[in-house]
Amino acid sequence: MIVSPPGSGKSVIIAEIARLATNKGNRILFFVHRKELVKQIKDSFKQNDVDLNRCIISTVGKIANHLKEIPKPQLIIIDEAHHTRAGQYMKIINYFSNVPRLGFTATPWRMSGKGFTDIYDVMVEGMQVQELIDNKKLAPYLYISRKLGDYKKLQSYSNQDYTSKSMAKFIKTINFGDMLKTYHQHAEGLKTIVYTPSIKAAKLVAGKFIADGIQAVEVDSKTPTKVRTQIMNKFRTGEIQVLVNVDLVSEGFNVPDCQCVIMLRPTKSLVLYLQQAMRCMRYQDGKKAVIIDHVGNFEQKEVIGSSKSKTKAPFGFPRDYRVWTLEDRKKATRKSEDDLKIAICKNCFAVFPASYSECPNCGTKIGKTKKNAKALNLEDKTEMDIVDNSEKPILFTTNYVILVNPNEAKSMEELYQYAKAKGYKPGWAYYKGKALGLIR
Template sequence: MFKLFDYQQKLVNSTRQALAEGHKGVLIVSPPGSGKSVVISEIARLTTEKGGNVLFFVHRKELVNQIKDSFVKQGVDLNNCTIMTVGKVANRLNYLSKPNLIIVDESQHSRAKTYLKIFNHFSDVPRLGFTGSPWRLSGKGFKDIYSKMIEGPSVKWLIENHKLAPFTMYGYRLGDESKLKRGSTGDYTNKSLEDFSKSIIRGDIIKSWQKFARGRKTIVYCHSVQFAKEVAKDFRWANISAYEADSKTPEKERDKIMQDFKDGKVTVLCNCDLISEGFNVPDCSCVVLLRPTESLVVYLQQSMRCMRYQPDKQAIIIDQVGNFTRFGLPDMDREWTLEDRSKHPQREGGSDGIAIKTCPNCFGVIMASYHICPLCGYSFEAEFRKLAEDKRAELEKINLNAKEMRERKKKEKELLLRDPSTFTSFKEFAIYGKAMGHKPGWAWHRAKAKGLIK
């Protein structure tokens, strides 16, 4: 059996307390890599131990197999469990016996029709949802599915307490971002991702990996199977052991590639949407992000895949498509909610922008407040001085404009007390005419009649 960490046991206790209080839907939020499967297995064990039946479902077959292994290790009575993909459960509702508890993993998908169909069928059965990020591109919340949310520790806390590996992120923007277009889902369209990928010089991908992560067990995330195959081929041309695996790769071949990667026979594993949820290789210490995304869920799952804890491990994240500019660093504090939210994430540079920057010397992604890059020692003092000078110049301009406005108002009051026949310049006619509400041509005609305009 697993020995739960204190924070995992706290999640178990808080969840059981919420159910005891009468909540029919409880959403448990804990970061990727924090061991949600252990918490799920313990809750399932406690339920089956008392003779209760558990219905567990998730959206991918690989995750079903993984949770079965976790249940067995935790001593869960599988005779009292139904463990399937969500599609299979939805198609068998009329044949399934009523469970005592429903458990859903990766429950950010809970708004999908198949999930709602199951929830509605077993409407009086308590449900638990587990996720690393309760966030959907549509902005729609989960308050109609879950009445209570329980949050686990933050990413920062997990790093500080040696439950996740610390990381260094390097940020590039290799492609032409003007090619990216959002589709109906809120994320970038396949066509625009394809156009974007064509603007990437793939040789730069290999160069940056050799510079920052040479020899590290690495997962590369791509937007398409074809692009993943091309990137793997480029790595092999550089004499680096690299292979591509996807959902259409024959099962035996895919299993061999995955096992070779775990065993260290394959250094770089390129994929398209295959390795985002549940894939656990603790000694993988680098990820390369080549798929631009508007999804915070996708970003966190992919960027944090290399942060599974091992002693003395320092993870490397190479974001070559600028996702960090949309979402910040993986360990930034985030406020989760069951309520609806704005559709798109905050953007860098706005009044609420993400306070990060890229070091021009080493390309490390660091907090914007740093005067010295903690990765390479580069000094930002010259830039801060220029920024201060620009702000002073801007302030002086504002003050100057304010002074001009005061002088203009004073002149206007003076002219309103005079007879226009005494005016000696077109400017005086223009100020007087504007103050009196005359049409713009009035000042020109009066000035011309007086011989001030030729």
């Protein structure tokens, strides 16, 4: 299993592996769960000179229903491989049980906590999200949290996502006027994808945008294939500004110049959250993505196993460091060292570390009250001051306390090196409420 964040270039890696394999005369069997992604990978194969005559590229459903007609491949490649435990996937894998396979995913995670050790022998991980942002492979982002619905309406069973019935009740409580105000405030004119919990909700939301004079179109699984293709193409070319959908354009959907996502679909699935939140983070020079979370998905507690299981780690944010595994999941994926106390600006609803003296997005002054600082991580954690004699306190996030006077530090870089040498945990450094950078 090969793991790399959404938008990090898995399709290009797949195409290169397929090119090398077919150049040696091998046959490739590639499958994914949606037909839109089939066309996308075919285009990627063509662009990378893969011999398509030696490839079978289709949806998992079609392949599972025609196994006896398919010649034995020398390599199986599975995209969005976190779905591999599903019945049709396992039917194909069991049929070609002695064929080597590569599974690609951004999120090797299932709500049940069940792992993948019986399907994949080894996991290979790519860079973390923050590393990709730092290296200009993913776009930086502004995270907006303005919760608009009544969460008491939401219900779920055991280790499953919220029920369709409860989400239908929830969407009726959304203040769409505030949704539009937030859009105009942060995403005016930006190419935007909106995620909703149902077709009825998607049509309702699209209608709200249209009534506000915004060129929006609703698309869902029941939209005729030809019409759906036309809508997707118009969105890619910019003829459609806002695309409202139901879990249709999340996994694998590639629109590099999408600049904003709006989440109106609450979820208990970390996979769905990351796939949707990061859909606007494809890198383009000068681009800053905007993630508008109207349903508080970043605060959702990660479920491990049954509903009785207790975990303190919320989903957090796209940039957060995550620990993935093929084993059955016993812990939350998000590392506690990466957690911060956060504040939400009352003016623009931007989310940022609570130690800031003002909102980094709109400049609103932030009062130093306990009400304003919200602990995103519930585990035991403290903060440490490293102080020198020049009254320049540097705040690090760590899980133990120590106070030192590094008088020998003559520059910020030397201070960083000092902190690293002392063994301080990775975290953000601050000076007078301003973020100086990530200390690794």
